[in-house]
Amino acid sequence: MTGVAASRPMRLRRLERMRANHSYWAVLAAIFVAFFLAALMPDDAWASSLIVLVLSATLLTVIWTAGWAMRERTVPFAIATAAGVAAAINIFWQAQALTAVLGLVAGVLIVTIAVAIAAGAVAQNEVNSRSVAGAICVYMLFGMLFMFLYGVMVALDSTPFFAQGTDGTRALRLYFSFTTLATLGYGDYTAASNLGHALAVLEALIGQLYLVTVVAVVVTRLGRPGRKMLQLDKESEIDGPET
Numbered sequence: 001m002t003g004v005a006a007s008r009p010m011r012l013r014r015l016e017r018m019r020a021n022h023s024y025w026a027v028l029a030a031i032f033v034a035f036f037l038a039a040l041m042p043d044d045a046w047a048s049s050l051i052v053l054v055l056s057a058t059l060l061t062v063i064w065t066a067g068w069a070m071r072e073r074t075v076p077f078a079i080a081t082a083a084g085v086a087a088a089i090n091i092f093w094q095a096q097a098l099t100a101v102l103g104l105v106a107g108v109l110i111v112t113i114a115v116a117i118a119a120g121a122v123a124q125n126e127v128n129s130r131s132v133a134g135a136i137c138v139y140m141l142f143g144m145l146f147m148f149l150y151g152v153m154v155a156l157d158s159t160p161f162f163a164q165g166t167d168g169t170r171a172l173r174l175y176f177s178f179t180t181l182a183t184l185g186y187g188d189y190t191a192a193s194n195l196g197h198a199l200a201v202l203e204a205l206i207g208q209l210y211l212v213t214v215v216a217v218v219v220t221r222l223g224r225p226g227r228k229m230l231q232l233d234k235e236s237e238i239d240g241p242e243t
Helices: 002-018 025-040 045-066 070-092 096-123 129-156 170-181 194-220 227-239
Strands: none
Touching (some): 096 129, 170 194
16 A cells, blocks of 8 residues: 555656646647648538647647646637537537637637747747747748638638639648648639638748748857856855855
């Protein structure tokens, strides 16, 4: 009994060390799961709901790994819950209006995940491999966000989204989103409306600016001492050597 009782606090301590470690590799894995679900699953309501549920779980993972206090979790928990409810309703009650609502909720969910990752990365006070993982997460989230925005346009607009005369599937809109984000410019599919053009240009600008600013800064500062360490060095210089 003593050994079992001793192992239980040890497991709790190990779990506590995992929590608030700001390691976003698990979050990145969850985002890739959502990515491949969007790319490979059929263009059905239940598949869209499954993707949103995976993203809701991703937000909860971000909160857990960032070690947020209970009062800080209220809004993210509410957004994750609302997204889960919308996803569940979408499975049983399918309508264009609800599809648009689910897309908007998914967009808010993705923005919340990105903000939570950014806040957690800043809270580390240093740039490390976990910061790189967080930066990659946010980049992937941009592509997912615009995929849902294009889906909202499809649900609300009666005219084809693409100039090729089709709305495309979710997988096709995901492909269009990420090729636009990376500015590959294949040209096989292009947006038809002015709003579609504006969103595509905005996504391309965000993709390029993010790579040359945020990712570039993170990579160049990788391995350098954090702000806390620099602050300690300055304090030691002011105080002078101990006697």
